[in-house]
Amino acid sequence: xxxxxxxxxxxxxxxxxxxxxxxxxxxxxxxxxxxxxxxxxxxxxxxxxxxxxxxxxxxxxxxxxxxxxxxxxxxxxxxxxxxxxxxxxxxxxxxxxxxxxxxxxxxxxxxxxxxxxxxxxxxxxxxxxxxxxxxxxxxxxxxxxxxxxxxxxxxxxxxxxxxxxxxxxxxxxxxxxxxxxxxxxxxxxxxxxxxxxxxxxxxxxxxxxxxxxxxxxxxxxxxxxxxxxxxxxxxxxxxxxxxxxxxxxxxxxxxxxxxxxxxxxxxxxxxxxxxxxxxxxxxxxxxxxxxxxxxxxxxxxxxxxxxxxxxxxxxxxxxxxxxxxxxxxxxxxxxxxxxxxxxxxxxxxxxxxxxxxxxxxxxxxxxxxxxxxxxxxxxxxxxxxxxxxxxxxxxxxxxxxxxxxxxxxxxxxxxxxxxxxxxxxxxxxxxxxxxxxxxxxxxxxxxxxxxxxxxxxxxxxxxxxxxxxxxxxxxx
Amino acid sequence: xxxxxxxxxxxxxxxxxxxxxxxxxxxxxxxxxxxxxxxxxxxxxxxxxxxxxxxxxxxxxxxxxxxxxxxxxxxxxxxxxxxxxxxxxxxxxxxxxxxxxxxxxxxxxxxxxxxxxxxxxxxxxxxxxxxxxxxxxxxxxxxxxxxxxxxxxxxxxxxxxxxxxxxxxxxxxxxxxxxxxxxxxxxxxxxxxxxxxxxxxxxxxxxxxxxxxxxxxxxxxxxxxxxxxxxxxxxxxxxxxxxxxxxxxxxxxxxxxxxxxxxxxxxxxxxxxxxxxxxxxxxxxxxxxxxxxxxxxxxxxxxxxxxxxxxxxxxxxxxxxxxxxxxxxxxxxxxxxxxxxxxxxxxxxxxxxxxxxxxxxxxxxxxxxxxxxxxxxxxxxxxxxxxxxxxxxxxxxxxxxxxxxxxxxxxxxxxxxxxxxxxxxxxxxxxxxxxxxxxxxxxxxxxxxxxxxxx
Numbered sequence: 001x002x003x004x005x006x007x008x009x010x011x012x013x014x015x016x017x018x019x020x021x022x023x024x025x026x027x028x029x030x031x032x033x034x035x036x037x038x039x040x041x042x043x044x045x046x047x048x049x050x051x052x053x054x055x056x057x058x059x060x061x062x063x064x065x066x067x068x069x070x071x072x073x074x075x076x077x078x079x080x081x082x083x084x085x086x087x088x089x090x091x092x093x094x095x096x097x098x099x100x101x102x103x104x105x106x107x108x109x110x111x112x113x114x115x116x117x118x119x120x121x122x123x124x125x126x127x128x129x130x131x132x133x134x135x136x137x138x139x140x141x142x143x144x145x146x147x148x149x150x151x152x153x154x155x156x157x158x159x160x161x162x163x164x165x166x167x168x169x170x171x172x173x174x175x176x177x178x179x180x181x182x183x184x185x186x187x188x189x190x191x192x193x194x195x196x197x198x199x200x201x202x203x204x205x206x207x208x209x210x211x212x213x214x215x216x217x218x219x220x221x222x223x224x225x226x227x228x229x230x231x232x233x234x235x236x237x238x239x240x241x242x243x244x245x246x247x248x249x250x251x252x253x254x255x256x257x258x259x260x261x262x263x264x265x266x267x268x269x270x271x272x273x274x275x276x277x278x279x280x281x282x283x284x285x286x287x288x289x290x291x292x293x294x295x296x297x298x299x300x301x302x303x304x305x306x307x308x309x310x311x312x313x314x315x316x317x318x319x320x321x322x323x324x325x326x327x328x329x330x331x332x333x334x335x336x337x338x339x340x341x342x343x344x345x346x347x348x349x350x351x352x353x354x355x356x357x358x359x360x361x362x363x364x365x366x367x368x369x370x371x372x373x374x375x376x377x378x379x380x381x382x383x384x385x386x387x388x389x390x391x392x393x394x395x396x397x398x399x400x401x402x403x404x405x406x407x408x409x410x411x412x413x414x415x416x417x418x419x420x421x422x423x424x425x426x427x428x429x430x431x432x433x434x435x436x437x438x439x440x441x442x443x444x445x446x447x448x449x450x451x452x453x454x455x456x457x458x459x460x461x462x463x464x465x466x467x468x469x470x471x472x473x474x475x476x
Numbered sequence: 477x478x479x480x481x482x483x484x485x486x487x488x489x490x491x492x493x494x495x496x497x498x499x500x501x502x503x504x505x506x507x508x509x510x511x512x513x514x515x516x517x518x519x520x521x522x523x524x525x526x527x528x529x530x531x532x533x534x535x536x537x538x539x540x541x542x543x544x545x546x547x548x549x550x551x552x553x554x555x556x557x558x559x560x561x562x563x564x565x566x567x568x569x570x571x572x573x574x575x576x577x578x579x580x581x582x583x584x585x586x587x588x589x590x591x592x593x594x595x596x597x598x599x600x601x602x603x604x605x606x607x608x609x610x611x612x613x614x615x616x617x618x619x620x621x622x623x624x625x626x627x628x629x630x631x632x633x634x635x636x637x638x639x640x641x642x643x644x645x646x647x648x649x650x651x652x653x654x655x656x657x658x659x660x661x662x663x664x665x666x667x668x669x670x671x672x673x674x675x676x677x678x679x680x681x682x683x684x685x686x687x688x689x690x691x692x693x694x695x696x697x698x699x700x701x702x703x704x705x706x707x708x709x710x711x712x713x714x715x716x717x718x719x720x721x722x723x724x725x726x727x728x729x730x731x732x733x734x735x736x737x738x739x740x741x742x743x744x745x746x747x748x749x750x751x752x753x754x755x756x757x758x759x760x761x762x763x764x765x766x767x768x769x770x771x772x773x774x775x776x777x778x779x780x781x782x783x784x785x786x787x788x789x790x791x792x793x794x795x796x797x798x799x800x801x802x803x804x805x806x807x808x809x810x811x812x813x814x815x816x817x818x819x820x821x822x823x824x825x826x827x828x829x830x831x832x833x834x835x836x837x838x839x840x841x842x843x844x845x846x847x848x849x850x851x852x853x854x855x856x857x858x859x860x861x862x863x864x865x866x867x868x869x870x871x872x873x874x875x876x877x878x879x880x881x882x883x884x885x886x887x888x889x890x891x892x893x894x895x896x897x898x899x900x901x902x903x904x905x906x907x908x909x910x911x912x913x914x915x916x917x918x919x920x921x922x923x924x925x926x927x928x929x930x931x
Binding site: 044047048050051052053054055056057058059060061070071072073074075076077078091094095129130133151152154186188190194195196197237239240241270271272274350352386387388389390391393394396397398399400417418419420422423424470471472473474475476 | 550861
């Protein structure tokens with residue numbers, strides 16, 4: 001197990017925390033919690049073959065929250081004194097319109113998470129700057145060795161070491177240490193005055209040795225260089241409706257945008273999601289089973305507990321095409337009368353908890369990936385993507401390919417320039433006719449934005465065939 | 477008032493003390509930024525308070541140079557021990573990276589001297605009840621104008637104020653206060669026949685409370701924008717003229733702004749690298765970045781390095797005349813800073829716009845739509861399908877189909893694609909409707925032709 005988080009890390013006693021919790025949990029407050037966080041983030045970056053930037057940020061604070069019915073009162077402070085806690089408690093409980101005065105809350109049971117998905121000692125997380133620098137230098141050399149047309153290599157290595165402690169009015173006092181790191185490489189290739197970029201990266205809740213396993217960091221460099229060089233010869237992408245084959249891994253961003261957000265409980269409680277009335281109904285073909293799983297060891301989207309102290313779990317969202325469940329936090333689970341799934345997450349102590357995804361992926365099917373490609377006469381084979389976005393109310397979503405090829409006569413032929421794919425969330429998965437046996441999780445680069453809050457997430461997908469989707473290229 | 481002055485002197489003194497400490501720890505140059513602020517936001521939903529958030533926060537960023545090496549750090553912990561450790565660590569970190577010949581502070585004689593009065597601060601403080609009332613009014617206005625508006629993602633009213641202190645080892649010490657007030661509402665409309673839902677929103681944001689549009693005006697506009705999307709359908713794939721409404725044309729200015737950022741340019745990561753003094757658009761296109769608009773949301777008396785802000789002509793009569801630069805990216809390109817250093821505490825300076833806008837033309841949006849026989853009027857864009865290295869552009873879109881110069885019906889689930897270079901060169905008409913609701917703004921823009929992909 002990693003270290004046990006103590007309140008003393010935040011310079012507070014249990015009495016002070018219980019006092020503040022009692023002050024906010026007045027009569028009409030259904031639930032209250034205090035979230036303490038201390039976070040150190042570090043970054044080194046390289047460009048023009050020089051590791052010339054290094055940054056380090058330290059932040060610490062507390063978020064105090066009270067919920068009453070549908071209402072949330074929230075205050076946060078970067079000072080952790082008894083006085084600041086009390087002030088935040090008074091602000092948070094304002095929404096309950098209750099008379100003030102301290103109330104007794106159950107003495108919390110001191111807990112540590114029941115599992116440790118990222119057992120990284122602090123010493124492992126504290127990597128000497130010199131080691132980070134040599135990692136980036138090696139990436140630069142590898143990418144330039146890959147092809148002389150690589151003219152610039154930009155790489156950055158970011159780490160975050162977050163210590164959190166949650167005290168709740170339902171009697172929990174629980175802490176977690178959450179390391180996170182990411183290595184990202186972008187290459188610029190140039191030929192005959194034409195320039196193109198390629199990117200690759202990965203990471204997770206892992207130690208520094210992860211990047212050296214099987215020379216993973218050098219593979220990232222080669223993949224970024226390969227994509228940049230490939231795009232130099234890319235032709236214009238087609239426009240219109242056509243069959244699309246998605247490769248495994250990161251193209252799982254389709255699931256995140258097309259259905260994941262639409263199944264977050266807050267939108268469904270408010271009936272603002274295109275999925276609001278579809279529980280128990282068919283929203284995908286019967287070859288599709290999709291889960292959200294926060295319990296995968298070392299993954300970027302994984303957590304021992306969510307930010308309300310609930311253990312994370314594995315939630316079946318879609319089972320053989322039928323919509324089975326939503327992902328929830330405590331507030332929305334209580335208001336909707338459905339189970340808490342351990343998906344209450346927040347960017348930092350400065351943000352309120354929202355139901356968010358962890359690692360979202362489709363389970364493997366039975367088709368042979370090559371057979372899936374052979375089944376398409378004219379279409380697109382997309383293997384890497386940039387970002388995506390969804391309008392949860394009308395269900396329309398987009399995601400943008402950064403590496404894609406034409407399929408002509410059942411064969412992968414020419415690379416095409418990036419294009420945005422657009423579809424409708426409740427419909428798109430009904431058009432999935434083949435699912436490969438090659439489930440792959442992404443490399444660990446995803447960040448999801450919602451209400452201005454960013455949290456790390458994972459996605460995964462086997463090779464799949466979508467019979468029709470609109471491809472936003474420029475060629476008829 | 478007295479207390480205020482004391483606190484002010486406190487942060488200036490703190491900055492000076494830390495600069496002195498950094499020098500003693502081996503820094504040859506350094507700068508410090510301290511930002512503090514308070515925010516209060518209210519969200520109501522269906523007439524009841526949904527969320528109240530209140531906070532005060534502060535942050536300090538330190539950048540040191542040890543010769544030609546540099547590092548940046550930040551903290552929210554202002555205790556003496558923590559700050560002493562920060563100074564020491566920053567100097568150690570700087571010694572761990574390589575020398576970068578062009579690094580360093582701006583030249584001492586370039587620092588901002590005169591401080592223009594930009595009127596960025598409004599001392600108005602709204603109490604909790606007042607803010608709740610304003611949020612309720614904006615939502616109520618959106619919900620009550622059309623019975624097809626059936627639900628809401630909420631009405632918001634936010635207020636914030638803050639202060640920035642910047643100091644460097646050249647002896648520069650500057651500070652300014654600013655405030656902002658904003659309101660928004662996101663209504664949801666339901667099609668009475670199909671049950672299909674659409675959401676849209678409208679908003680206003682100003683530095684002065686008194687300058688905000690009325691909640692009723694904002695709510696009404698939100699409802700209008702939402703209800704008009706009901707019954708949207710796809711169109712067939714075709715190449716047509718595309719009219720961007722002023723909000724979406726603003727996003728094109730955002731793309732231009734990224735492409736003229738010095739950092740993208742010297743890395744070869746912008747499609748406008750090497751295009752200075754070359755034609756970008758027709759001669760009626762002029763684009764400015766003006767850091768000194770009185771009351772402007774992007775205005776500030778000095779930039780993130782303490783250089784004076786100014787008005788820069790980015791595109792003059794269709795010709796690309798200037799990039800946006802800070803000291804570092806300017807030196808990389810052999811050019812002087814344009815006073816566009818943007819400094820989020822804890823990061824190295826980067827380049828950001830101040831008030832970046834396309835100068836308006838003379839036509840109303842309606843006049844422009846009238847010139848289109850068959851085409852698209854874009855009111856929504858989603859996704860990130862822009863390759864800044866090549867200018868290739870492909871995004872999800874929604875809006876209205878134009879037939880015979882009139883908006884015929886709403887459309888959705890389509891994409892628009894082209895290349896930003898061709899799109900800027902293909903600007904055919906400009907509206908007169910330039911309104912600032914942020915740092916980047918544009919009037920309505922008509923582009924000659926783009927590929928629309930649908931069914």
